[in-house]
Amino acid sequence: LWLILFEVCGCEYCxxxxxxxxxxxxxxxxxxxxxxxxxxxxxxxxxxxxxxxxFILVPVNVFYYYILRFYVSTSRQLKRLESASRSPIYSHFQESIQGAASIRAYKLVDEFVKEWLAVRLELVGNLIVMFSALFAVLFRDSPGLTAGLVGLSVSYALNITQTLNWAVRMTSELETNIVAVERIKEYTDTPIEGAHSRQKPADSWPQQGRIEIKNVSLRYRAGLDPVLKGVSASIEPKEKIGIVGRTGAGKSSLTLALFRTVEIDGGSIEIDGQNISTLSLQELRSRLTIVPQDPVLFSGTLRFNLDPFEANSSEPPICFDLVTAFLADEEIWSALRNAHLEPFVVGQRQLLCLARALLRHPKILILDEAAAAVDAETDSLLQRTIREQFADCTVLTIAHRLHTVMDCDRLLVMSAGRVVEFDSPRALLAKPDGVFKNMAKDAGIGGHGWKAIQGNGIIPTTKIPFLVPFVSDEVSTSIRKCLRRFGLENLAAVVNVPSDNPKIRLVRTCGTQLCGLPSGKGR
Incomplete structure (x- = not known):
């Protein structure tokens, strides 16, 4: 929420x-x-x-005060403006001094600016010295006035110029820097996330994955227009829901509401009959699973990335076909524990995030445009894995690519923060002048170019090898041969380990040698 209210550059200013x-x-x-x-x-x-x-010092001090106020007021305000928007200020100054050709030609801009305050302070200080000496002469006959006292007074007066100059400058700097305290107070007063309730749901919650969204309204900050306006939807357990809409329709805002990243203004969201606003934020977010658009990998091993909380530390994560091919063996998995990750491309990172999600055995999975930045082959792999491995899970898929959600049970179409359509892909495509139908036409889906939908709306996909090239091309070819020999062409090997690792050396051998292993290890 803090990053929503303050831009990223606000961290630097803080x-x-x-x-x-x-x-x-x-x-x-x-x-x-x-x-x-x-x-x-x-x-x-x-x-x-x-x-x-x-009688002289009183008006002089008043004069000092007005000089200080005049200088500090502009200096302090400039400090605020500089902290809030440095680049626009510099651009404004650059445009403002274009007419000062003479000063710029002699490069005296800084000198003239610095002299403004110094000249005036020196003038006031010299007045004090002058009157100190003048009164010493005029009242030379005063009793008790000796030459020593006069010399002391004049010598002190000679130093007052520098002292008062420094005092005024420090006063100005003090008031200018106080702006930092003002801005830090703004940061600390920023609204935080919702109250951390201590209420915990049952350990098995959510059991079914039913989601009830009832008349939900949401705005990012008080005074701003709502981004969700009366959103209502009923999602059954194990249902696959695609959430589509134009940019700014409110798709990602609905995800923020589910995770309570931003608290809703009105309405309610219930999961298996439990109002999520009454739950602890930590408990709520630990029970939901999301695969974001920007995949995140942690520093460490493959095992740590797949299971960062070591929830499956007692057994190897034989989770799905993406890792079954070579991670099913206990010895191989143990060796992979110390294999540090090398830089992966976005598609490979997305696959690892999907594997991480499946290891949690979620009942509710949110895919926030997870396939937006991957190629067609990885996209196909992601979609097929979701269909096959998350069959018992309620899946909400936010997508810009309409073909990635055409196999969903229903599509929730949003526009301007409202739900405008909510039905199966077949029904929405058959709806005359429907919002989704128009979006499908714009995306090149529909009419004669639309092939017959199989089953419940699954688009026929081209058969591609599921082997993800996490290893070198040579090793990848060997593994493909091995998988083909076993009839496992549709499995993917998520393997990337040092070549000198003896436990994994079998992966880097030819397909014939690998296929010759006992069925317990090779399969």
Missing amino acids: MQDVEVLDSRLPGAIMTFINAAIQALMIVAVAVYVTPPMI
């Missing part, structure tokens, strides 16, 4: 403000106090030696 608060502000406060004490001592000595100086 770090700068904390640095100002920790480093610059204490020094500015100490320097200001020292300069103020010195100035007061000088004034006290001058007034004690020549009492009429009080």
Whole structure:
């Protein structure tokens, strides 16, 4: 929620403000106090030696105050503007000084800016020195006024220029840097996530995966227009739902509402009869599974990435065909524990995230445009794996590619934060002037170019090998031969280990040698 309310660059400004608060502000406060004490001592000595100086110092101090206010008001505001939008300020200054050709030609811009404050402060300081010497001469006959006291007063007055200059500058810097405290307070006052309720659902929740969305409204911040407006939908257990719509329709916002990343304004969301707003955020999010558009891999081994919380540490994750081919053997899996990952492409990362999701045995799976950045072959592999391995799971698929959700049981079509259509793909395509039908036409789906839908709307896909090239081409070819020998062409091997690993050396041998292994290890 914090990143929603503040741009990413806000983190950088926050770090700068904390640095100002920790480093610059204490020094500015100490320097200001020292300069103020010195100035007061000088004034006290001058007034004690020549009492009429009080009539000069009062208006001079008023003059100092107005200079300070005039300078600080602009300086402080510029500091705020610089912290909030540095680049636009620089651009504005660059445009503003285009007419000052002479100053720019002699490169005297900085000098002129710096001299503005210094000249005026020097003028006021010189006035104090002048009147200190003048009153010493005019009241030379005053009792108790000795040459020593006059010299002391004048010498102190000579130093007051530098002291007052420094005091004014430190006052200005102090007030300018106080803006950092103001901005940090804004960060700390940012609305946080919903209250962390201690209510825990049953250990087996959710058992079925039924989702009831009732008249849900959501806005990212008070005062902004709602992004979800009266959204209602009833999703049955094990149902495969595709969520489609134009950009800004509210698809991803619905996901944020399910995970309570942003609290809803109105309505309710129930999972297996349990209102999610009454649950602890940690409990809610630990029971739901999402495969995001941008796959995330952690630093570490393949095993750690598939099972970061070690929920399946007691047995190898024989989870599905993506890892069955070579990870079913206990010795091979143990060797993979120390095999660190090499950089993978997006499609390979997405497959690992999908494997990680399946290891959790979820009842509700959300795919947030998981296939948006992968190639057609990986997309086909993802869709087939979802159909086969998540058959007992309620799946919500947010997609821009309409063909990736055409095999769903129903499609939830959103527009401007509302649900405009909710039916099977076949029914929506048959609906005259329907929103989804128009979207399908724009995507090149429909009419004579639309092939007959098989079963419950599954699009025929081309047969491709499910072997994911996580290894070199040479090893990949060997593994393909091996799988073909066993009749396992549709399995994928998620293997990427050092070539000198003796436990996995069998993977890097030719297909004939691998196929000659006992059935317990090779199969």
